Amino acid sequence: MASAAPESDIEHVLLTEQQLDSRLTAIAAQIDADYAGCDLLLVGVLKGAVMVMADLSRRITHPVTMDWMAVSSYGSGTKSSGVVRILKDLDSDLHGRHVLVVEDIIDSGLTLSWLVANLRSRGAASVEIAAMLRKPDAAKVEVDVRYVGFDIPNEFVVGYGLDYDEHYRNLPYVGTLKSSVYSS
Numbered sequence: 001m002a003s004a005a006p007e008s009d010i011e012h013v014l015l016t017e018q019q020l021d022s023r024l025t026a027i028a029a030q031i032d033a034d035y036a037g038c039d040l041l042l043v044g045v046l047k048g049a050v051m052v053m054a055d056l057s058r059r060i061t062h063p064v065t066m067d068w069m070a071v072s073s074y075g076s077g078t079k080s081s082g083v084v085r086i087l088k089d090l091d092s093d094l095h096g097r098h099v100l101v102v103e104d105i106i107d108s109g110l111t112l113s114w115l116v117a118n119l120r121s122r123g124a125a126s127v128e129i130a131a132m133l134r135k136p137d138a139a140k141v142e143v144d145v146r147y148v149g150f151d152i153p154n155e156f157v158v159g160y161g162l163d164y165d166e167h168y169r170n171l172p173y174v175g176t177l178k179s180s181v182y183s184s
């Protein structure tokens with residue numbers, strides 16, 4: 001169970017607030033250059049991508065619109081089920097739009113490969129992915145990711161939008177949890 005002081009449940013900090021911040025600034029500059037003159041739609045995947053979306057979009061100087069989708073691929077545990085369900089769909093029509101999917105993390109890749117295929121089938125002009133974190137050793141399917149914040153080891157992480165059983169999303173850094181959190 002999560003304790004009253006979330007910080008005390010963290011085993012070690014993998015990425016500090018400053019590291020996340022400077023990487024997002026670099027990615028935003030790349031997006032500004034790549035999408036110059038395009039009508040860009042940022043699609044955030046709830047709930048994990050909320051922090052990345054807020055921080056990344058504020059660093060993009062190019063005009064963008066934003067929309068949100070909620071899909072489920074995880075229960076309350078730590079393993080991907082591979083089963084993707086749409087819990088909340090987009091409000092936008094994707095026809096002819098340049099879409100950039102903003103994600104917190106790519107683990108098995110099952111969620112995003114399904115999502116990208118789904119968005120492409122709606123007639124988008126392009127669909128690319130920006131993911132803050134990626135676990136290369138956990139990949140079950142190849143996903144072509146245009147912008148990656150950091151490749152990390154195949155460990156379960158929380159913070160900066162990422163949860164364990166809906167907790168820890170508001171930590172400003174990314175870290176691993178003490179094993180006592182899983183066993184209690």
Ligand code: IMP
Nearest residue numbers: 048080106107108109110111156157162
């Ligand atoms: P995938 O389908 O296995 O790539 O998993 C994608 C989703 O699982 C992510 O968007 C997260 O919501 C969740 N997830 C995967 N790895 C982690 C993790 O280490 N911590 C928290 N959530 C995770």
Ligand code: MG
Nearest residue numbers: 045048049104
């Ligand atoms: Mg997610």
